[in-house]
Amino acid sequence: MLAPAIPQRSACHRPLPRDIPGRHSSFFPRLFMLKNAFLTLLALAIAIGGGGGSVWYALKTQGGIGAIRIGPWTAFPDIGTRAADPYSKARVAREGILALGQAEGLSFIAERDSGGEQLKRQCAYEIEGGFPAARFWTLYAADQSLGVVKAGKPRLAALQSHQVLRQPDNSVVISVSNRPTPGNWLLSGGFGRMYFVLTFYDTPIASSTGLSDITLPQILKVGCNA
Known part of the structure; x- marks a missing residue:
């Protein structure tokens, strides 16, 4: 009587992964x-x-650490001093701002009007109100790099205190648009975001105590081009 044949394992058979000892443990x-x-x-x-x-x-924002807000205007009184915070120093380095010391003056920047809407180059505005005491001040319309707006006209988009006409109460009304207007006219033009940069030189408001009770002019939107 013949013995039963024993099945031969195929040469191509390989143990399944579960047959490999220690696989789960590693x-x-x-x-x-x-x-x-x-x-x-x-x-x-x-x-x-x-x-x-x-x-x-x-x-990027005009508010933040060390900022002083007066209406739509923002300033960083410590930006040119040893007390400046790291963010203010980084802002100066990034944007190439000429930082004024407290004995020299103070700059304010507005990126929105008094109604809280973002300033736009295609819109007309009126800047009106009193200006704090200073030996000299300048105002210009700026682009996102805070450089003077290039409106494609020979007139510079800037004004200074010695050339403005004043009201009987010593206040100032400035029209901002791409078209000439009677009185004080600040040129603007183009499309996109816009800023106003207002700088006071040799002024008592540059000290921290001088900022507590000052007022700055309003920024009122008149209309926009379609």
Whole structure:
């Protein structure tokens, strides 16, 4: 009587992964390490991105650390002093601002009108009201780089205190538009965002005590081109 044949294992047969001794014991620790590494990288990315975003916002917006707001106008009294915070110093370096010391003067920047709407080059405005005591002040319309707006006309988009006409109460009314207007006219033109930069030289308001009780002119929107 013949013995039953014993099945032969194919040469191409390989043990399945579950047949490999110790596979589970090494796989799960690796998976755990990869998960921890991924979570660490994700946390770093969020921290760096969030920190960079907050710095960008602090530098981009006119408000922020060390800012003084008076109506639509914003100033950084410490920007030219040793007391300037790191964000103010970074703003000076990034935008190339000429920082004035407290004994020299103070600059105010407006990016919105008195109604809270963003200033636009295609709109006309009136800047009206009293100006604080100063030996000299300048006002100009600026683009996003805070350079003087280039309106494509020979007239500069700027005014200074020695050339403006004053009202009987010593207040000033300035018309801002791309078309000449009677009285004090500040040229503007083009499209996009606009800023007003108002700088006082040799003025008592440059000290912190001088800022507590001053008023600055309003910025009123007259209309916009379609």
